[in-house]
Amino acid sequence: KYGNRDNKYKARIKILVKALGAEKYRELVEQEFAELKGGEMTLTAEEVARIKGCFTAPDYQSADTAALDAKLAEDKAFSRWFHTNTRAHKQAGYRAVTLTLKRTGRVPGDISDEQLEAVADLADQYSFGELRNSHQQNMVLSDVAANDLYDLWKALDALGFATPNLGLLTDIVACPGGDLCALANAKSIPIAESIQRRFDDVDYVHDLGPLDLNISGCMNACGHHHIGHIGILGVDKKGKEFYQVTLGGRGDKLSRVGEKMGPSFESEEITDVVEKIIKLYVEKRLENEPFIDTYERIGMDPFKERIYG
Numbered sequence: 001k002y003g004n005r006d007n008k009y010k011a012r013i014k015i016l017v018k019a020l021g022a023e024k025y026r027e028l029v030e031q032e033f034a035e036l037k038g039g040e041m042t043l044t045a046e047e048v049a050r051i052k053g054c055f056t057a058p059d060y061q062s063a064d065t066a067a068l069d070a071k072l073a074e075d076k077a078f079s080r081w082f083h084t085n086t087r088a089h090k091q092a093g094y095r096a097v098t099l100t101l102k103r104t105g106r107v108p109g110d111i112s113d114e115q116l117e118a119v120a121d122l123a124d125q126y127s128f129g130e131l132r133n134s135h136q137q138n139m140v141l142s143d144v145a146a147n148d149l150y151d152l153w154k155a156l157d158a159l160g161f162a163t164p165n166l167g168l169l170t171d172i173v174a175c176p177g178g179d180l181c182a183l184a185n186a187k188s189i190p191i192a193e194s195i196q197r198r199f200d201d202v203d204y205v206h207d208l209g210p211l212d213l214n215i216s217g218c219m220n221a222c223g224h225h226h227i228g229h230i231g232i233l234g235v236d237k238k239g240k241e242f243y244q245v246t247l248g249g250r251g252d253k254l255s256r257v258g259e260k261m262g263p264s265f266e267s268e269e270i271t272d273v274v275e276k277i278i279k280l281y282v283e284k285r286l287e288n289e290p291f292i293d294t295y296e297r298i299g300m301d302p303f304k305e306r307i308y309g
């Protein structure tokens, strides 16, 4: 209805809000909303009931976790994966399992057609045919019986989807960047790979605790760099690929956009920069304090000093 439709770069809500002013924009939205009320778009109780009927629970079986408890006690690798890559379920005796598509050397979030076929078979076998993609470029089998977890873990391990790094430093979110995207200012995938290789030590990464590292190849932000605890953004400087670092972003309930650290870095420098950031965090953290809490406690200055000082 409004705004500049002739220029696709200007056909944006943010530009319309700026042109009209926030107050006027709000007024128009409220007016539009009031006109819709009571009209054909009204959601009736019958319609809600009809939609609810499409979401029936799967045929859950009664809970028995004896075999699981025994395996957890005897197999350390399985136990680590269980505690890192599976989540509690509202149904007793079931877990939600995340397949991490983040093994070192693999493009974050990539999966081949053959692997997809295999994962679909696992979904049929272990999760009522239910498989979901996650926001973090991983996949989730949502309803797995506790006593199937060990066999599922073995199958996922063989496929390379059982790396126990969910929510940790090497569970990097990266957009396709300059390798595949025509809009990119810089490559994302080689940066992700270089960081994964540098931190290819699962014990160390576990010791660091929860940490989101997100990479975008340009300001369109498909890798959501701005909400990474550590964000990396590809920028163009006179035709050369550079990377800007932000710290302190978060995408949880306390969401906020990360703060720019300072001048950008060349691609050869960026992994060292991440390592310096991590080392400073390790020096400064209190017991069991996650990266984001340490950052919020000590602020940007110590990081700036370490990197640029």
Ligand code: SF4
Pocket (backbone or CB within 6 Å): 175, 176, 177, 178, 181, 182, 183, 184, 185, 216, 217, 218, 219, 220, 221, 222, 223
């Ligand atoms: S952030 Fe930029 S480079 Fe990355 S996929 Fe989106 S548009 Fe392409």
